[in-house]
Amino acid sequence: MFSGLAITxxxxxxxVIALFVIAxxxxxxxxKKVIYMALSIGGVFIGCAAVYLxxxxxxxxxxxxxxxxxxxxxxxxxxxMLTKHDEIEKPEPITAHPVWAAIGAAGFGLxxxxxxxxxxxxxxxxxxxxxxxxxxxxxLIGEALFNQYVIPFELVSVxxxxxxxxxxxxxxxxxxx
Amino acid sequence: xxxxxxxxPLFPLVAYLLLFVLGRRAQEGIVTAISVLAALAGFIxxxxxxxxxxxxxxxxxxxxxxLTVGQNTLSMGFEVTPLNAMMLTVVTFISTLVLLFxxxxxxGDARYSVFYQYLNLFIFSMLGLVISPNLLQVYIFWELVGLxxxxxxxFWYFKPEAAAAAKKAFIxxxxxxxGLFIGIVLIYVATGTFEYSGVFEAFEAxxxxxxxxxxxxxxxxxxxxxxxxxxxxxxxxxxHTWLPDAMEGPTPVSALIHAATMVAAGVYLVARAFPIxxxxxxxxxxxxxxxxxxxxxxALIGLTQNDIKRVxxxxxxxxxxxxxxxxxVSAYAASTFHLMTHAFFKALLFLAAGSVIHAIHHNQDIRFxxxxxxxxxxxxxxxxxxxxxxxxxxxxxGFWSKDEILLGALKSGNTTLFVLGLIAAFCTAFYIFRxxxxxxxxxxxxxxxxxxxxxESGSVMTIPLVLLSIMAIVAGLLNSPLTDHAxxxxxxxxxxxxGKVYDxxxxxxxxxxxxALAGIGLSYLMYKSKSINPEALANGxxxxxxxxxxxxxxxxxxYHVAIVKPVVWIGHILNFIDKWVVDGIVHLFGEGTYIGxxxxxxxxxxxxxxxxxxxxxxxxxxxxxxxxxVGGVK
Amino acid sequence: MLSVEQFLxxxxxxxxxxxxxxxxxxxxxxxxxxxxxxxxxxxxxxxxFARFGLMPSINGQIFTLFTxxxxxxxLAVGLAVLISLYRNRNTSxxxxxxxxxx
Numbered sequence: 001m002f003s004g005l006a007i008t009x010x011x012x013x014x015x016v017i018a019l020f021v022i023a024x025x026x027x028x029x030x031x032k033k034v035i036y037m038a039l040s041i042g043g044v045f046i047g048c049a050a051v052y053l054x055x056x057x058x059x060x061x062x063x064x065x066x067x068x069x070x071x072x073x074x075x076x077x078x079x080x081m082l083t084k085h086d087e088i089e090k091p092e093p094i095t096a097h098p099v100w101a102a103i104g105a106a107g108f109g110l111x112x113x114x115x116x117x118x119x120x121x122x123x124x125x126x127x128x129x130x131x132x133x134x135x136x137x138x139x140l141i142g143e144a145l146f147n148q149y150v151i152p153f154e155l156v157s158v159x160x161x162x163x164x165x166x167x168x169x170x171x172x173x174x175x176x177x
Numbered sequence: 178x179x180x181x182x183x184x185x186p187l188f189p190l191v192a193y194l195l196l197f198v199l200g201r202r203a204q205e206g207i208v209t210a211i212s213v214l215a216a217l218a219g220f221i222x223x224x225x226x227x228x229x230x231x232x233x234x235x236x237x238x239x240x241x242x243x244l245t246v247g248q249n250t251l252s253m254g255f256e257v258t259p260l261n262a263m264m265l266t267v268v269t270f271i272s273t274l275v276l277l278f279x280x281x282x283x284x285g286d287a288r289y290s291v292f293y294q295y296l297n298l299f300i301f302s303m304l305g306l307v308i309s310p311n312l313l314q315v316y317i318f319w320e321l322v323g324l325x326x327x328x329x330x331x332f333w334y335f336k337p338e339a340a341a342a343a344k345k346a347f348i349x350x351x352x353x354x355x356g357l358f359i360g361i362v363l364i365y366v367a368t369g370t371f372e373y374s375g376v377f378e379a380f381e382a383x384x385x386x387x388x389x390x391x392x393x394x395x396x397x398x399x400x401x402x403x404x405x406x407x408x409x410x411x412x413x414x415x416x417h418t419w420l421p422d423a424m425e426g427p428t429p430v431s432a433l434i435h436a437a438t439m440v441a442a443g444v445y446l447v448a449r450a451f452p453i454x455x456x457x458x459x460x461x462x463x464x465x466x467x468x469x470x471x472x473x474x475x476a477l478i479g480l481t482q483n484d485i486k487r488v489x490x491x492x493x494x495x496x497x498x499x500x501x502x503x504x505x506v507s508a509y510a511a512s513t514f515h516l517m518t519h520a521f522f523k524a525l526l527f528l529a530a531g532s533v534i535h536a537i538h539h540n541q542d543i544r545f546x547x548x549x550x551x552x553x554x555x556x557x558x559x560x561x562x563x564x565x566x567x568x569x570x571x572x573x574x575g576f577w578s579k580d581e582i583l584l585g586a587l588k589s590g591n592t593t594l595f596v597l598g599l600i601a602a603f604c605t606a607f608y609i610f611r612x613x614x615x616x617x618x619x620x621x622x623x624x625x626x627x628x629x630x631x632x633e634s635g636s637v638m639t640i641p642l643v644l645l646s647i648m649a650i651v652a653g654l655l656n657s658p659l660t661d662h663a664x665x666x667x668x669x670x671x672x673x674x675x676g677k678v679y680d681x682x683x684x685x686x687x688x689x690x691x692x693a694l695a696g697i698g699l700s701y702l703m704y705k706s707k708s709i710n711p712e713a714l715a716n717g718x719x720x721x722x723x724x725x726x727x728x729x730x731x732x733x734x735x736y737h738v739a740i741v742k743p744v745v746w747i748g749h750i751l752n753f754i755d756k757w758v759v760d761g762i763v764h765l766f767g768e769g770t771y772i773g774x775x776x777x778x779x780x781x782x783x784x785x786x787x788x789x790x791x792x793x794x795x796x797x798x799x800x801x802x803x804x805x806x807v808g809g810v811k
Numbered sequence: 812m813l814s815v816e817q818f819l820x821x822x823x824x825x826x827x828x829x830x831x832x833x834x835x836x837x838x839x840x841x842x843x844x845x846x847x848x849x850x851x852x853x854x855x856x857x858x859x860f861a862r863f864g865l866m867p868s869i870n871g872q873i874f875t876l877f878t879x880x881x882x883x884x885x886l887a888v889g890l891a892v893l894i895s896l897y898r899n900r901n902t903s904x905x906x907x908x909x910x911x912x913x
Contacts, residue, residue, distance in 0.1 A: 010813055018821045025828040025848065034838050041844045044825075048851045051821065054813070055858040057872050060879075067879060072847065072886055079840050079890045083903045097790065101834040104793040109827035111800055116819045119809055123815040124865045131867035140869045141876070149873055156880050163884035167891035173898070783909030786842075790834050 014054060021047035038076045045069040056130050058137045178222075178229040179236045179257045185222050185265055186304035188215040189272075193297035196290055203290045209280045209637075212293045216276050216300060220269035223262070230262040234670045238310035238372070251371065256310035259670045260513060264307045264445060267517055270648075271437045271524045272300045274641035278528050279429040281638035282535055292332060292427070299325035303438050307445065311371035312361045315446065319357065319410070322439045323350050329434060330426040342422040349419040353409015353443075360402030364453075367395065377452040393457070400453055400460030403446065404467075411443025411497045414471040418733055420494055424486040428531030431486060436493050436527050437520035444500045448513050451675060455507070465505020465586075469594040471498030474730070476604035480611075481715075481726040484541045485530050488612050492567060493523055495601055499582050502594055508585025509676030510665045514656045515578035517664075521652050522566035522574055525645035526609075529560035532638055533616060536631040537623065543615040545623035552631040557617045559642040564613050566649040568606035568693045571686070574653035576693075580686045581656065588679045599692055606696025614704035818859040826852035839896070839903050843889045850882045 024043035031037045045068035052061035115121065132140065145153055192215035196208060230236075240254030276296060283289050302325055306318035331343025361371070367385035368376050379385065383392040390398065407413070412420035423435050434440070447454060447464070454460050472495050479491035496519050503512035534541055536553055550557040566573035569580065579602060586595040621628040633639060656664035658681045665678060703709045715723040728734070825848060832845030854875045861871025897903050 011817075014813060014817060018817075021821065022824055022828070025825060028841070028844070028848070029828060029832055029836075034841065037836075037838075037841050038844065041848065044848060044851065048825075048855065051818070051855055052858055055818070055855075055862045057858050057861070057875070060854075060858065060872055060875055063876070063879060067883060068847070068851075072883065075886065075890060076840055076844060079893060082894060083840070083897045097787065098835045100794070101786075101790050101831055104790060104797060105827045105831040105834070107797050108793065108830060109823050111797065112823040112826070113820065116816055116823065123819075124863060125814075131862070132869070137872075141872055144869050144873050145876070152877065156877055160880065160884050163888050167887045170888070170891035171894045781912050783912030784906060785908070786834050786905060793830070793834070 010054070014051075017047055017050045017054070021051070034080055035077070038073065038080055041076070042069050042073040045073065056132055056137070059141050178225045179233075180239060181222065182226055182257045182265070182308055183239075183255050185219045185226075185269065186301050186308065188219040188222075189297040189300040189304065191215060193294055193301060196294045196297060199290065201288060201290045205280065205284065205289050208290045208293045209276065212276045212297055213273060215297065216269055216273040219300075219304065220266070220273050223265040223269045226257055227262045227266050230257055230259055230670070231667055235259060238374070240310060240372070249369075251313060252311065253314055254310050255308040256373075257308065258449075259668045260445075260448060261307045263513070263517060263668065264441075265304060267520045268300070268303055268307065268438050271433060271520060271645075272296075274644055275429045275433040275524065275528070277637050278432075278531070278641045279427070281634045282429055282531055283427060288332070292329075295325055295328045295332070296430075296433070299329065299434060299439070303442070306442060310373060312364060312373070312376065312450075313371040316358065316361055319406070319442065319446075320354065322434075322442060323347065323354065323410070326350075326423070326434050326439055329430040330423045332427055332430065333425070336425065338422075339425040342419075342425040346419040346423045349416055350409040353406045353416055356402045356404075356409070357406020357446075360399050360406065363395075363399050363402065367399075373450065376450075380453050380456050383456075396453065397457040397459045400457045401463060403450060403453065404460065404464055407443030407447050407501070408467065409443070410446075411440050411501065412471075412494045413443070413467050413498065413501055414474050415732065417471060417475065417494050418729075418736065421482075421487050421490045421729075424484070424490050428486065428527060428534060431490070432524045432527030432531065435490065436523040440493065440497060441500075441516050441520060444497060444504070444512065444516050447501070447504050448509060448516075451504070451509055454504070455676070461505050461507065463505075465502050465589075465591060465594055468498045468500070468502030468505050469586075469597040471495065472502055472601040473597045473604075474498075476601040476608070477726050478729050479608040480604055481723060482608075483544050485533065485543050485546070485612055485616065486527070486541055488543075488608055489523070489526050489530055492526075492605060492609060495605060496523065496567075499579065499598065499601070502598065503582040503585055504676075506585045506589035506591055506594065507676040508582060508589070508678075510656070510662075510668055510674075510678055511578065511581035511585050513668055514664050515575075515582055518566070518574035518578045518649075518652045521645055522563045522649040525559060525642065525649050526563040526567065528638075528642055528645065529556050529563055532556040532634055532642065533560075535634055535638070537627050540623060540627070543612055546616045546621065547619040547623075548617070548621045548628070549631065550617040552628070553617075553633050555633055555639050555642065559646045560613060560617070562646045562649050564609045566653075567609050568697060569602055569689055570606075570693055570697075571690060572650070572653065572657075574649050574651070576686075576690070577653035577657050580681075580689050583689055584679050584682055584685055585677065587682075587685065589677070599689070602689060603692045603696045606693040607700045610697045610700035611704055614700060618705055813863075815859060815863045818855060818863075822852045822855040822859070825849075825855065837904050837906060839893050839905055839908075840890075842905055843886060843893070847882060847886065850878060854878055 021044055024040045024047060027040040028037050028044065031040060045064060049061045049064040049069065052058075052064055116123075189212075192211050195211055196203065199207070235258040236256070238254055238256035240252040243251045243253040245251070276293070279292065279296070283292055286292065299322060302318050302321035306315060306322060309315045309318060327343050327347040330346050331340050333339045334343070364376055365371055367387050368379040369386060370376060370379075380396060383396070385392055385395055387395065409416045420435060420440065424431055426435070454464065475491045475494035475498060479488050479495065482488045482491060496515070500512045500515050500519070503509075503515060533546070533549060533553065533556055536549070536556070537546065540546075562573065566575040569576045571577075583595060583598050583602070586598055654660055656662050662678075669675060699709075703711045703714075725731070829845045829848030829852060832848065833842050836842050836845060857871045857875045857878070861867060861869070861875075864871070893903060896908065900907065
């Protein structure tokens with residue numbers, strides 16, 4: 001599958017990280033307790049941050065750790081605590097639904113794999129030289145964000161405000177009069 | 178001034194919109210003031226235009242492009258000719274008075290404001306009809322006045338008779354409208370224009386863009402078709418049945434719409450489009466015969482009717498018959514002249530009748546009237562003037578115009594029509610004075626209490642009566658030999674004569690007067706001095722004729738059997754087909770969908786994850802199909 | 812030497828795990844988490860092409876930034892909905908939220 005792959009430090013690191021991410025993902029699926037599921041997603045997020053680093057997106061890797069592994073995971077835990085945090089997924093009779101879901105998900109994965117590996121698409125060969133060589137990643141992002149993408153940037157801030165207000169309104173207890 | 182003629186219909190339209198905005202609870206005083214002022218303004222402008230036309234003659238139409246369909250351009254606009262200047266003046270004059278009169282007559286009615294809205298809309302439509310320079314515009318306003326007539330006849334829609342009468346008026350005139358519509362379409366197809374001037378040129382040159390019929394036959398066909406429209410609107414035999422029933426409407430409506438203006442629209446149309454009819458002698462003959470029949474037929478029915486408004490209504494039909502007959506014998510000036518004088522004295526008669534009806538608590542049966550002269554002297558006088566004018570007694574208006582028509586009929590060589598007209602004149606004099614004597618003389622035959630309380634209405638009702646009486650006296654002089662036939666010269670606009678004009682024959686005028694006086698005399702003998710007992714005659718030797726006349730020659734019954742019944746039966750059959758066949762097919766699909774959905778609804782189980790899964794599998798199938806079709810990733 | 816295929820494959824596997832979780836897990840929170848997982852897989856793809864694509868540029872990273880922002884907003888609203896739902900119906904099971912059916 002990965003024939004002709006030179007065993008270098010980078011590849012080894014990649015496989016370790018990839019294994020870690022997938023393992024955490026599988027744990028997410030297989031754990032019984034909700035709280036463990038939420039914790040395993042934190043592993044996935046941190047693994048993803050490492051992958052970002054390998055892809056030379058240092059800024060995003062940090063954001064990933066801060067936002068996902070930090071804020072979002074904690075928020076999840078809060079939400080779980082607020083609801084039935086000790087709930088264990090009850091074993092239930094096997095129905096057709098998960099089977100079909102597995103077939104669908106696997107089929108989708110196979111389609112993508114086929115496209116990636118066997119469809120004969122010539123993927124661009126990875127250049128050993130980084131296109132961002134010698135450039136400050138944060139500076140690049142900042143320049144692009146405030147020149148070319150300033151309007152989407154502002155729009156996103158509006159979306160955030162709306163989501164914030166909406167979330168507060170939804171979660172707020174209705175006053176009973 | 179002529180270029181401002183468009184103002185005249187605008188006034189009532191603005192009044193209509195104003196009243197519409199004010200709503201139905203507007204105060205009576207405000208409503209009346211707005212309406213009367215608008216009509217009065219229209220009248221003043223009409224007078225100015227009339228004098229302008231009198232001085233300068235007709236002007237070219239003012240038109241603007243309305244819309245372009247393919248290569249055909251339709252235009253709208255207005256024109257002023259002597260004929261429609263006269264019509265404008267008459268319509269606005271009578272409208273003003275009727276609007277004023279209605280204040281008294283309709284006082285306290287819950288839908289007072291609505292009544293005025295309808296009246297204003299009608300006046301607008303009628304004026305629009307009169308100043309239209311092309312047939313398309315005429316048709317639009319033609320239908321509008323029909324609509325207003327429907328609304329106003331059915332104004333008291335809670336009375337079943339009124340609702341039925343409104344429907345009848347609408348449906349019967351519709352038969353005529355279809356003829357008119359076909360005629361107009363044919364004219365457009367053949368000449369490529371709706372404009373009067375263009376149409377007349379084509380008819381004169383007899384050049385038409387159709388080849389399935391010879392030009393002469395085409396002219397006759399079109400003329401007859403347009404005349405059918407006029408027959409419907411002007412209540413000519415055999416489409417006359419709606420007009421007497423239309424008397425279910427409020428009396429001011431009868432005076433304005435069903436005596437003076439709208440019913441004259443048919444006559445006006447024939448007069449305005451006279452070159453079309455003139456080009457076809459056959460069509461003229463038909464028109465003359467129809468007019469003559471209508472005149473005598475309605476007069477005979479009028480002899481025996483007991484409803485005061487119906488008698489006047491039949492006299493309207495009869496007089497319209499006169500006008501149409503005059504057009505049929507090419508007595509154009511006489512016809513339009515009679516149109517004008519008739520408008521005055523018939524509006525007068527209706528309003529006077531309305532005054533009587535109003536005074537005795539909306540009773541219309543002359544068998545329960547009598548002796549009202551003492552109680553309603555002014556109404557009595559004005560009714561008498563109207564009756565004299567209608568009978569054709571000199572020097573009242575009707576005498577001069579009716580005389581002209583009889584003269585035209587005689588001189589055209591149509592002796593039959595002349596004799597018919599003369600008999601009709603006799604009947605007319607008889608029945609209108611029958612009404613007069615039974616209403617105003619003798620003893621009151623209704624409830625004593627009603628008689629005690631009967632009194633002359635306020636000035637809003639008497640002023641219109643007086644003004645119309647004056648017109649009913651003097652209007653005839655306009656075209657008398659005493660004024661050197663001023664009206665004729667005016668209506669021809671100083672140009673060449675339209676139709677035929679004859680010198681007055683004094684012996685004929687004398688004969689007509691004698692005939693009318695004979696009618697009045699007979700009426701006097703039967704209903705005033707009682708030297709002849711009408712009851713004995715009706716039940717004696719003349720019984721079949723009496724019954725025939727009383728039952729309106731059974732025309733309504735004939736229509737009921739010959740037309741209404743079969744149509745209703747066809748309706749039943751079609752209803753059955755619609756209910757079981759058409760609806761059946763629709764229901765089949767409906768039921769099928771319903772039954773199918775009964776099973777399919779369980780697929781909507783409310784589980785978001787199921788939906789997601791189905792979406793995923795569907796997407797996979799689509800991707801697979803797309804890849805298979807394209808052959809991989811391209 | 813790293814190659815594009817490795818990263819794309821990792822993204823695909825992560826995406827499928829998320830997909831399966833979103834379709835089968837009963838707890839609403841876990842369903843939300845699974846959706847985040849799918850978004851992360853997409854982010855990996857975007858960054859891969861930003862680094863190794865035919866025209867490597869910073870735009871992929873910008874796009875990822877936006878995705879993250881929207882994901883955060885989505886999660887905030889989702890959790891608020893969840894709290895509200897739980898308060899009203901005392902359950903956080905997806906399968907109990909089935910009022911909109913026949």
